[in-house]
Amino acid sequence: MDLIFEKSRPGRVAASVPKSDVPEVAMESIIDKSLLNEEVDLPEVAEVDLIRHYTQLSKRNFGVDVGFYPLGSCTMKYNPKVNEEAAKLPGYTALHPYAPVQFSQGSLQLMYELRQYLSEIFGMADFALQPAAGAHGELTGIMVIKKFFEKKGEKRTQILIPDAAHGTNPASGALCGYQVITVRSNTEGGVDIDHLRELMTESVAGLMLTNPNTLGLFERNIEQVAKIVHDKGGFLYCDGANANAFMGITKPGNLGIDVIQLNLHKTFSTPHGCGGPGSGPVGVGKDLVPYLPVPRVVKREKGYDWDYNSPDSIGRVRAFYGNFNVMVKAYTYIRSLGPDGLQRVSEVAVLNANYVKERLKPYYDIAYDRICMHECVFSGKRQVKESGVHTSDIAKRLLDYGYHPPTIYFPLIVPEAIMIEPNETESKETLDAFCETMIKIAKEARENPDLVKSAPLTTPVRRLDDVKAAREPDVCWGKAHAGKKV
Amino acid sequence: MDYVPHTPEDQRQMMEQIGIRSVAELFVDIPEQYQLKKLMNLPPALSEQEVFTLMKDISARNAIPPITLMGAGVYHHYIPAVVGHVISRSEFYTAYTPYQAEISQGILQAIYEYQTMIAKLTGMQVANASMYDGASAMAEAAVLAAKTLNRTRIVMVRSVHPEYRQVVRTYSWSNGYEVVEVPYGKSGQCDPDVLLKAVDENTAAVLLQSPNFFGVIEDLSLIESAVHAKGALLVSGFTEATSLGILRPAGLMGADFVVGEGQSFGNPMNYGGPYLGIFAGTDKFLRKIPGRLAGATVDREGKRGFVLTLQTREQHIRRERATSNICSNEALCALAAAVYLVSLGKNLRKLAELNVQKAHYLRQKISTLKGWEVVFPAPVYNEFTVRCPNPQKVNQKLQAEGIIGGYEVEKEYPELKNTLLFCATEMLTKDDIDKVVSLVA
Numbered sequence: 042m043d044l045i046f047e048k049s050r051p052g053r054v055a056a057s058v059p060k061s062d063v064p065e066v067a068m069e070s071i072i073d074k075s076l077l078n079e080e081v082d083l084p085e086v087a088e089v090d091l092i093r094h095y096t097q098l099s100k101r102n103f104g105v106d107v108g109f110y111p112l113g114s115c116t117m118k119y120n121p122k123v124n125e126e127a128a129k130l131p132g133y134t135a136l137h138p139y140a141p142v143q144f145s146q147g148s149l150q151l152m153y154e155l156r157q158y159l160s161e162i163f164g165m166a167d168f169a170l171q172p173a174a175g176a177h178g179e180l181t182g183i184m185v186i187k188k189f190f191e192k193k194g195e196k197r198t199q200i201l202i203p204d205a206a207h208g209t210n211p212a213s214g215a216l217c218g219y220q221v222i223t224v225r226s227n228t229e230g231g232v233d234i235d236h237l238r239e240l241m242t243e244s245v246a247g248l249m250l251t252n253p254n255t256l257g258l259f260e261r262n263i264e265q266v267a268k269i270v271h272d273k274g275g276f277l278y279c280d281g282a283n284a285n286a287f288m289g290i291t292k293p294g295n296l297g298i299d300v301i302q303l304n305l306h307k308t309f310s311t312p313h314g315c316g317g318p319g320s321g322p323v324g325v326g327k328d329l330v331p332y333l334p335v336p337r338v339v340k341r342e343k344g345y346d347w348d349y350n351s352p353d354s355i356g357r358v359r360a361f362y363g364n365f366n367v368m369v370k371a372y373t374y375i376r377s378l379g380p381d382g383l384q385r386v387s388e389v390a391v392l393n394a395n396y397v398k399e400r401l402k403p404y405y406d407i408a409y410d411r412i413c414m415h416e417c418v419f420s421g422k423r424q425v426k427e428s429g430v431h432t433s434d435i436a437k438r439l440l441d442y443g444y445h446p447p448t449i450y451f452p453l454i455v456p457e458a459i460m461i462e463p464n465e466t467e468s469k470e471t472l473d474a475f476c477e478t479m480i481k482i483a484k485e486a487r488e489n490p491d492l493v494k495s496a497p498l499t500t501p502v503r504r505l506d507d508v509k510a511a512r513e514p515d516v517c518w519g520k521a522h523a524g525k526k527v
Numbered sequence: 528m529d530y531v532p533h534t535p536e537d538q539r540q541m542m543e544q545i546g547i548r549s550v551a552e553l554f555v556d557i558p559e560q561y562q563l564k565k566l567m568n569l570p571p572a573l574s575e576q577e578v579f580t581l582m583k584d585i586s587a588r589n590a591i592p593p594i595t596l597m598g599a600g601v602y603h604h605y606i607p608a609v610v611g612h613v614i615s616r617s618e619f620y621t622a623y624t625p626y627q628a629e630i631s632q633g634i635l636q637a638i639y640e641y642q643t644m645i646a647k648l649t650g651m652q653v654a655n656a657s658m659y660d661g662a663s664a665m666a667e668a669a670v671l672a673a674k675t676l677n678r679t680r681i682v683m684v685r686s687v688h689p690e691y692r693q694v695v696r697t698y699s700w701s702n703g704y705e706v707v708e709v710p711y712g713k714s715g716q717c718d719p720d721v722l723l724k725a726v727d728e729n730t731a732a733v734l735l736q737s738p739n740f741f742g743v744i745e746d747l748s749l750i751e752s753a754v755h756a757k758g759a760l761l762v763s764g765f766t767e768a769t770s771l772g773i774l775r776p777a778g779l780m781g782a783d784f785v786v787g788e789g790q791s792f793g794n795p796m797n798y799g800g801p802y803l804g805i806f807a808g809t810d811k812f813l814r815k816i817p818g819r820l821a822g823a824t825v826d827r828e829g830k831r832g833f834v835l836t837l838q839t840r841e842q843h844i845r846r847e848r849a850t851s852n853i854c855s856n857e858a859l860c861a862l863a864a865a866v867y868l869v870s871l872g873k874n875l876r877k878l879a880e881l882n883v884q885k886a887h888y889l890r891q892k893i894s895t896l897k898g899w900e901v902v903f904p905a906p907v908y909n910e911f912t913v914r915c916p917n918p919q920k921v922n923q924k925l926q927a928e929g930i931i932g933g934y935e936v937e938k939e940y941p942e943l944k945n946t947l948l949f950c951a952t953e954m955l956t957k958d959d960i961d962k963v964v965s966l967v968a
Contacts (some may be wrong), residue, residue, distance in 0.1 A: 043630075045640050045869055049947075056607040056870040062957040063888035068773070068880060071887055072906040076744050078775050078876075082647045085872045095613040095637070097868060102633030104621030106679035112596060121530055123575045124784075127616075132586025140589075140797035140931055141718030141922075148798045161568050173659035173800065174855035176842070212842035212852035216670070217701045221847040238618045259556035281703040290554055291561045306855070310530075314859030315888075316624035316635040317657070317817065318801030332698075360600060360662035361799030373582055379572025382529035389531045390740050392551045396541045411552055440630055445633045451843075468532040469541060469659050500629040502832035510824035510836040514813055516653055517641040520825075 042101070042501075044520055045094055047082040055091045076251035101501050103316070103445050110469050111397075113416045113460025114207070114255060116307030118286050118390075121377065124310065124370040133369050138361040142346050148365060149345030153338045155372050156322075162375075163301055163382065164285070164294025165324030169333040175282055175490040177358060178302030178321025179213040179249075181334060185300060185325060186246050186276050186353045188215050188332040192353055197246040197275075203232055205255045205452040210280060219246060224450035226454055230256040230409045232266055241269050247276035247299075253283045255452040256409055257394060257416035257460070276300060277327075283297045284308040285464070286391055286415035289384025309371035320367040334358055348462065388417040393472060395462050400476040404483040408455045413462075415467025421457035428490040432457040435482055437504060438496035442478045528575060558891065589798075590913060594933045594959050596889075598950025599740070600661070600688050601799070602791045603952060608960040610793040613870025614863050624819070624855070628834040634858065635833035638748045638821040641865035648771040648868075649785035650778025651807035656819035657861040658804025661788025662691040665734060665764045665850055666698035667817050668784040668806065672732035672760040674850065679704045680730045684722060684757075686711040686739035688766055695734065702730070715743035715912075721936045723753045730757060736764040736787075737777065741936075742886070742910030743903055743947065744774060751781030760784065766863075768805065769790050769952075770908045772871075772879030781968040786806045793867030794860050803860035814840060817851030819858075821897055835962045841929040878953060882909035885951040886962070893949070910950040912936060918947045921967045928966060 044400050068077065084093070103110075128134075136145055156168045171179035183200070190197050200219040204226055207368045211221045222240055227234040232250070248270045260266060270277045274297040284301075285308045286473035287293075291300050305311050305320040313319070323331060325423070331353040339348045378386065378392035390416050398407065398417035405419040436446035436459075450461040463472055486493050497503065533541075538550075547553065554562065566692040573581065595603050595712060614620060618633065625631030638656045645654035658664040669681045681699055683692055685708050692708065699706045708727045709732060712718030717735055733754045737745035746765060763777035765787035778787045790802040810817050822836030831948045873880060886909040894901045894913055902912040913933075915921055922932035933947035940946070951960065 042636065044636070046538045046643070052743070054872045054874050055609065056874060058871075058874050058881060059953065061881055061884045062691055062961070063884055066887055067885055071883055072744060072773070075772060076746060076749070076775055076906065081772055081873060082876045082900040083644060083872045083875060084869050086869060088870070091609055091866070091869050096616070097617040098633035100633065102618040102622055103627070103630040104618045106617035110623070111555050112623055117623060119530055120621055123579055127579060127582035130583060130586040131591060132589045134795040134797050135591045136589050136798045137595055137603065137796050137931060138601055139597050139599055139934060140592070141926060143591065144931065145798065147585045150588060151585055172661070173857070176854040177659055177663070179632050180852055184697065189703060204749055208841075208843035208846045208849070211847035212845075214848045215847040216852050216898050218703050239747065240694045251813050264558060266620070287557070289563060289567055291557050291563060295561050312621045313623045313855075315622045315862065316858035317855040318857050318860060319855040356700070357581060357690060357693040358663065358697055359660050359694060363799065364801040365798040366801055369582070373578055376570060376573055376581060377528045377575070380567040380569040382572045383567065383569070385529045385531055388550045388553070389533060390551060392538070392541055392545075393934045395545045395553060399545050417874060430640065436627070437629070440627065446627055447628065466530050466532065469537040489703045496789040497629050501632050501749070502629055503826040503828055505628050505826050505832045505834050506824045506833055507836070509824040510834045511839075515819050515823040516639070516642055516813070516836065517646045
């Protein structure tokens with residue numbers, strides 16, 4: 042398909058600009074010529090060309106509305122349309138963040154209440170809504186811990202992270218100047234308690250735990266883990282990426298977790314938008330509240346207000362107050378579901394994952410065979426051994442059958458990992474059809490491995506050359522031209 | 528309404544397959560004493576009709592002004608209808624990060640096109656797929672400069688947006704870097720002599736903004752060679768993206784990174800977000816810049832296609848050695864920006880000129896009022912500062928008419944007493960401006 046630049050024709054335009062109704066002054070008399078550009082080099086297309094271009098592009102894209110999307114760890118549940126409609130209300134979209142508070146009582150109320158709801162759902166003392174995404178929330182959470190020790194005059198230089206963790210965890214720890222120390226997993230996929238005990242010293246600021254972990258397993262020894270960390274004065278951080286597994290079932294705050302970041306774009310069904318906008322609120326226990334980012338919404342007698350007075354705060358992690366419009370969607374979702382609805386979400390998310398696990402177990406090696414939470418992890422080892430078909434081939438073959446593949450090659454501790462997160466919004470029929478397809482691909486791998494290895498056959502492009510993309514980078518058109526037009 | 532499709536019979540069959548008699552058995556790994564015994568204390572579930580009514584009621588507690596003179600990092604612009612239509616296509620908005628390239632050619636190509644347009648507008652060779660916002664983009668540029676050069680000092684001009692400076696300070700603190708703020712010059716532009724005195728052999732980056740917080744356009748050519756002579760990198764920021772339609776690109780004036788806020792390109796003000804951080808740099812940093820990059824390649828049959836590329840920079844591969852921890856970005860906002868830029872095309876220059884004209888008209892009129900005067904003589908884009916007898920009273924008068932007035936600069940700059948920062952975009956008509964001036968006179 043042509044690039045928009047290749048469709049450009051001199052003189053065409055899609056959007057018009059009003060004529061000036063104020064007395065016009067020569068540009069160069071206002072701004073020195075040396076500071077002005079010559080012209081802007083942007084594509085020139087008519088409105089119909091623009092719309093067809095992006096409509097055609099959209100047809101080469103796959104969202105939850107197109108089909109089943111069991112991308113592990115990403116919680117690709119259905120995004121209810123009423124959330125989108127609520128978020129489009131001009132009362133939310135058309136307000137400037139520096140509007141005086143008497144103009145913004147609705148937005149402030151929504152943020153204040155959202156914080157209360159999240160605190161109740163997760164058992165934390167308070168939440169900060171400023172971080173723009175999960176990884177941003179992690180960074181903020183670790184900064185909060187760092188600030189706590191700094192204010193106490195304690196120097197701690199290390200952070201512990203299990204080997205099964207998301208890559209953002211060690212990257213976030215390192216961005217706070219901590220030396221990242223890896224904790225081994227035990228044979229059940231949980232934290233190796235002896236190893237944790239050995240590593241947990243008074244130089245360690247905390248442990249970044251993902252619970253349920255990236256194998257989809259709940260940390261059975263959570264009580265012991267929390268005690269080991271707390272006994273040495275450290276904090277237990279929880280990556281809340283997998284919070285869809287336990288809403289209404291248990292509360293991280295009760296489990297001894299001191300800090301948790303959420304991903305509203307996962308658990309609370311705000312859509313992912315091809316990778317963002319997300320929203321990554323951070324919840325903390327009582328001792329850490331003073332260190333959260335500024336400003337904070339407060340409720341005063343006269344109404345809601347912004348409070349900038351927080352002398353121990355880490356400061357800001359972005360401008361303004363966070364991805365407010367994403368919060369509108371999450372708020373709508375929480376109010377739609379209520380306490381019983383959210384609990385049902387987690388129950389069915391876990392039910393669906395265990396169902397898929399049981400159905401696929403005979404055909405693919407299961408990484409850890411025990412009751413899982415909201416996702417299950419298989420290994421493609423058997424297929425590699427039997428026929429040389431790799432997990433990446435299985436994933437590409439799923440494309441031919443109209444599915445978005447599971448997360449693959451993660452967690453790193455499982456060879457040829459296939460991580461399936463079905464989500465609560467998918468029906469038994471959808472899961473059955475997906476399982477039948479996975480079983481069929483296992484059969485194809487045995488009987489006709491070349492077919493699987495040559496997949497995908499039905500997509501707009503065939504398998505793409507990643508090595509070429511990295512060796513001869515072309516990230517900006519007009520410098521290099523790769524290949525034939527599609 | 529829980530959006531769960533299961534019938535009781537479905538659930539029964541599924542439990543049978545798993546070999547359990549109750550859903551509670553699925554949670555055996557959670558120690559009994561930590562399992563909740565009662566429902567969470569949240570408001571009860573609502574039907575779609577009820578929840579939509581509630582959301583309308585809450586939104587109605589906000590007041591949307593007919594006229595706003597507030598800029599200061601977020602700008603009120605007209606958004607062509609095509610933008611909303613494109614980003615409302617659910618093939619885009621309900622997709623995840625394009626890890627599976629073969630079924631994500633739509634967004635990958637759109638992002639590649641976005642990167643190209645941003646590179647052209649900033650005069651750079653590389654732009655990434657977006658950061659969280661302008662402020663975090665600037666902070667990440669400072670961190671990247673420090674890591675690349677193995678230096679620990681960041682020099683920042685005080686005319687950079689106050690919240691951007693706070694974010695830079697937070698990121699620098701967490702990495703153990705020192706931040707030095709230098710004052711701006713009398714004209715409102717940065718004072719090269721003052722700035723360069725602060726730049727030493729340990730300085731990784733010099734951060735400034737153009738147009739700066741006061742709307743003033745900086746002249747990078749005055750400092751560029753001296754900054755580079757010390758081996759430091761020059762980071763040029765902006766908060767008003769439409770200025771790229773008329774100003775000489777910072778990349779052509781010696782900046783190593785151009786970072787800024789892309790909100791003005793087709794994204795509503797949304798009470799502070801989501802927006803998109805623009806991040807562009809020279810070729811030299813291609814293998815170091817943070818965030819996602821879409822790149823062109825070919826498939827097995829030689830057809831052009833697009834993938835996420837140079838991923839070894841990123842956290843999921845490099846973990847604690849990654850240049851940044853960023854994972855999710857603001858892809859849908861970047862798509863909106865791309866559609867906005869394609870829709871305007873060469874008209875972006877016209878739109879930028881219109882912004883200059885409107886602001887110039889307001890500035891001329893308001894600064895002739897008795898007791899009012901322009902603070903900085905340097906050229907501005909669509910914002911400017913004025914001193915006036917009583918800024919609070921001015922804003923109160925405007926608010927009484929439902930109008931959002933200017934930014935009270937003294938809050939963040941105690942040295943600038945009685946100063947308001949006003950913004951005029953294409954959204955203000957001559958009548959609006961005349962009305963505002965007569966109200967505050």
